[in-house]
Amino acid sequence: MFRGLARAAAQRHRVPWARGSGGRAGIPAHVVDLRSDTVTRPGPAMRRAMAEADVGDDDYGEDPTVRELQEKAAELLGVGQTLFVPTNTMANLISVMGHCRRHGSQLLLGQECHLHVYEQGGTAQVAGVHSHPLPDLPHGTLDLAELEKVLRRSQGSSYHPVCELICLENTHSSSGGRVLPLDYLGQVRLLARNYGVRVHLDGARLMNAAVALGVPPSSIVQYCDSVSLCFSKGLGAPVGALVGGPKDFIEEAWRLRKALGGGMRQAGVLAAAALVGLTDAEERLGQDHRNAQRFAKGLRELASPFCSVDPSTVETNMVMVRVAGLRPEELCRRLQAVSAEEEAQLGRGVRVLLFPWTEYSVRAVWHRDVSAQDTELALRKWELVLKQLGRP
Numbered sequence: 001m002f003r004g005l006a007r008a009a010a011q012r013h014r015v016p017w018a019r020g021s022g023g024r025a026g027i028p029a030h031v032v033d034l035r036s037d038t039v040t041r042p043g044p045a046m047r048r049a050m051a052e053a054d055v056g057d058d059d060y061g062e063d064p065t066v067r068e069l070q071e072k073a074a075e076l077l078g079v080g081q082t083l084f085v086p087t088n089t090m091a092n093l094i095s096v097m098g099h100c101r102r103h104g105s106q107l108l109l110g111q112e113c114h115l116h117v118y119e120q121g122g123t124a125q126v127a128g129v130h131s132h133p134l135p136d137l138p139h140g141t142l143d144l145a146e147l148e149k150v151l152r153r154s155q156g157s158s159y160h161p162v163c164e165l166i167c168l169e170n171t172h173s174s175s176g177g178r179v180l181p182l183d184y185l186g187q188v189r190l191l192a193r194n195y196g197v198r199v200h201l202d203g204a205r206l207m208n209a210a211v212a213l214g215v216p217p218s219s220i221v222q223y224c225d226s227v228s229l230c231f232s233k234g235l236g237a238p239v240g241a242l243v244g245g246p247k248d249f250i251e252e253a254w255r256l257r258k259a260l261g262g263g264m265r266q267a268g269v270l271a272a273a274a275l276v277g278l279t280d281a282e283e284r285l286g287q288d289h290r291n292a293q294r295f296a297k298g299l300r301e302l303a304s305p306f307c308s309v310d311p312s313t314v315e316t317n318m319v320m321v322r323v324a325g326l327r328p329e330e331l332c333r334r335l336q337a338v339s340a341e342e343e344a345q346l347g348r349g350v351r352v353l354l355f356p357w358t359e360y361s362v363r364a365v366w367h368r369d370v371s372a373q374d375t376e377l378a379l380r381k382w383e384l385v386l387k388q389l390g391r392p
Ligand SMILES: *Cc1c(COP(=O)(O)O)cnc(C)c1O
Pocket: 086, 087, 088, 089, 090, 114, 115, 169, 173, 202, 204, 205, 230, 232, 233, 240, 241
């Protein structure tokens, strides 16, 4: 359902945006792209680092920039070792394959989590692992009693699949970038230990969680047996992710990456971008979170019957807006179109790009390519659209 909505919106967005078409007055419209934090383009510093990266054949372990990234990341995450991989999807799949050594073993995870919904069921089609999805609570957590029920059932009976792994997601994307509380992570770890299963953390946006909590990422990762981290989201790199865990786990992960076709050669060109992304992560992600918070508060002040938002649920870089009285697709279409009225009022056309999230909500995501000024512009555009809607 979400995918259908997103695809329809993407098709609609593509035409005017790709052409970079101007407003009526001939001034190019200003684009504020809030569709995802994957849309960032590498800036001059990142491109320079990529161009100047020291490289070698990483398949022989000879790329100094990849090694530097892997070592720095291991320290940052507080794990024995890390491995650079092309995507977070591959990082998750490698982790599942590394933990679930028995064909047909069971994986427990949230039914809306990325690994379950958006990764082509790779855990089933490639890893031969059977997923048992549990309902996600509004904060992005799982019900611990429910989790224990499934673990107990799996352990006590030869009629049920053998459970080997629990996967968590932090920040939790489908709930709007919510941060998993540390005591919850501790409780999941305790349960996992009691039942002899391991915990993998899909930390595509782990750095957002760490910045929001004001803790080093290692104090989140300490509750997990492995972790993934994505460089092409808020960290702004064009490509790349990593898997982290104990040394022997990462040695096995190296073989699995090879099997999946993810072994790379002069990958230092990509690792250099990831290193730049990590360097200023704290400052940049903090700014994204403040912009998202500012937007949520500004939108609430507009007090429109068409859109509502609860700023207390905005913990990181995402804002979920509840839409009533019109279809989310229609709202997105209006926010993207340029009117003569806004050119008169704002001095130029502003295209705000967004995806409908469900039939009654849209999701806005902040990232490096959306400044505080862009956020104000987006709010003013939003205000104009809501005013137009409010007319009889
Ligand atoms: C984007 C994302 C992934 C996948 O990352 P890719 O690098 O696009 O494969 C996995 N998990 C979460 C939570 C994500 O947001």
